[in-house]
Amino acid sequence: MNLREVVGRRQSVEDWCAPTLVRRLAALLNVRGQFKPGDPLPEGWHVVLFAPTARQETLGTDGVAQDETLLPHPTPELPRKMLGGRRTVFHRPIRIGAEVLREGAVTAATPKVGRSGRLLVVTVRHSIFEVGQAEPAIVEEQDAIFREPAVAQTEAARKPQASLAPNPRPDLGRTLTFDTQMLFRYCAITFNAHRIHYDHPYATREEGYPALLVNGGYPALLLLEMLRARKTLNGRRVTARNLAPIYCGEPVTLCGEDRAGDWLLWAQSCGRRALEMTVA
Numbered sequence: 252m253n254l255r256e257v258v259g260r261r262q263s264v265e266d267w268c269a270p271t272l273v274r275r276l277a278a279l280l281n282v283r284g285q286f287k288p289g290d291p292l293p294e295g296w297h298v299v300l301f302a303p304t305a306r307q308e309t310l311g312t313d314g315v316a317q318d319e320t321l322l323p324h325p326t327p328e329l330p331r332k333m334l335g336g337r338r339t340v341f342h343r344p345i346r347i348g349a350e351v352l353r354e355g356a357v358t359a360a361t362p363k364v365g366r367s368g369r370l371l372v373v374t375v376r377h378s379i380f381e382v383g384q385a386e387p388a389i390v391e392e393q394d395a396i397f398r399e400p401a402v403a404q405t406e407a408a409r410k411p412q413a414s415l416a417p418n419p420r421p422d423l424g425r426t427l428t429f430d431t432q433m434l435f436r437y438c439a440i441t442f443n444a445h446r447i448h449y450d451h452p453y454a455t456r457e458e459g460y461p462a463l464l465v466n467g468g469y470p471a472l473l474l475l476e477m478l479r480a481r482k483t484l485n486g487r488r489v490t491a492r493n494l495a496p497i498y499c500g501e502p503v504t505l506c507g508e509d510r511a512g513d514w515l516l517w518a519q520s521c522g523r524r525a526l527e528m529t530v531a
Contacts, residue, residue, distance in 0.1 A: 257373065260357045262302050262321040265382070268292055268349050272299040272440065279436045280476055288348030289336035293396050294341045294484035295475040297379060297389055298468055301353050302442035313453075314444035321355055322373055322395055329371050331401065331458065331467075332445075334467040335394035339489045343388045350382040358392070368399040423477050423507030429465045430500050437469045463499035470497055474505055474516040478530060488531050497524040 273286045276299050299526060305316030315332050319325050323331075359374040373395045409433040434448050442480045446453040447464045471491050475484065497503055497520045504519040518526040 257323045257360045258357050260321050262355045264355070266300050266351050266353070268345055268347050268351055268452055269298060270347055273347055275436075275440050276278040276300075279433070279440065280473070282476070286347055288346075290347045291344030292347050293476075294344070294479060294487075295339075295472050295489075297345065298441055298472060300345075300351060300379070303444075304442075310444060313458075314446040314450075321357060321375060323360070323371075323397070326372070326397075327400075329369065329397035329399060331398040333396045333398065335372060335396040336490070336492045337391060337393050337468075337471070338491075339389065339391040341389055341484050341487055341489070342386065342527060344485060345379070345381060345388045352380045352382050354378045354423065363365045370399075373397070380495065396435060401457065419508035422509045423481075424504065425477065426502055426504045427473075428502050429469070429497065431463065431499060433469070434463060434465060434499055437466050441466070441468070460496065461498060462501070465497040465499060465503075467493045467497075467526070470503060470505065470518045474507070474518065474526070474528055475530075476503055478507055478514055478516060486519070489528060489531075491528045495523050497525045 270286055270288055273292065273296065276296055277284060277286060282293075303316055309316050311317045311330075354383065355375055355377045357373060358376050359372075361372045362376075363370045363372055375393050375395065377389075377391045377393070379389040379391070380387050388407070431449070436447050438444070439503045443466060448454075448466055448504055449463065451463055454463050475489065478484070497518065501520050503525075506517050506519065514528075514530040515526050516528040518531065
């Protein structure tokens with residue numbers, strides 16, 4: 252993979268903030284409301300926008316598109332793709348029903364070595380506009396991680412490598428267990444065909460995971476919803492890091508701690524902190 256050819260790639264994509272998609276996400280999140288055209292899209296709900304439109308014939312055996320024009324293609328050396336982290340700034344709300352534009356660019360491609368072997372971290376910066384507006388409503392950086400082929404994992408893979416002790420009495424908190432219905436609906440709303448989220452035999456036998464993996468954006472969205480019930484996220488910067496997998500069927504505790512107006516949010520699962528977010 253020629254990294255010099257990857258950095259600097261650009262892509263423009265248009266979409267429509269369709270009320271139907273917004274209402275489907277609201278149903279998944281158990282949020283009541285009509286969500287009419289002209290209403291502001293809740294912060295974080297832009298995950299329903301710009302879903303991949305790769306043709307079926309271009310999908311790899313893992314369900315990931317092989318011909319994306321922005322990100323590099325998976326290679327035999329680094330065939331597995333996952334979301335690593337995300338940094339989002341909400342400048343202003345997007346109106347439901349608005350036409351939207353996303354300008355994307357690859358800003359970095361960094362080889363690394365982690366516990367699971369060699370990695371390639373590719374950072375993409377997206378600016379999301381309502382069509383006709385000069386300034387973006389949302390600016391977001393995402394880190395896509397390309398990993399080496401799977402090595403079978405045992406039950407020990409679920410145990411903590413390094414754990415951060417949770418606040419014994421967080422300001423916000425709830426516990427839930429992601430099930431297959433939830434994963435299916437999130438994949439359907441975001442048009443995500445990655446088989447690690449819904450194909451149990453593939454996830455366990457081919458990828459070596461002990462169970463289906465929860466989409467990284469799903470618990471992150473639930474953490475934002477937990478906080479959004481208290482305060483607006485407009486004008487805030489949200490930084491999210493996926494620290495460990497969250498597995499379908501395992502209890503997950505979502506927590507939030509108020510730090511003088513800024514917030515630390517995290518998801519605790521399998522005895523370790525799996526996802527951490529800051530809102531500043």
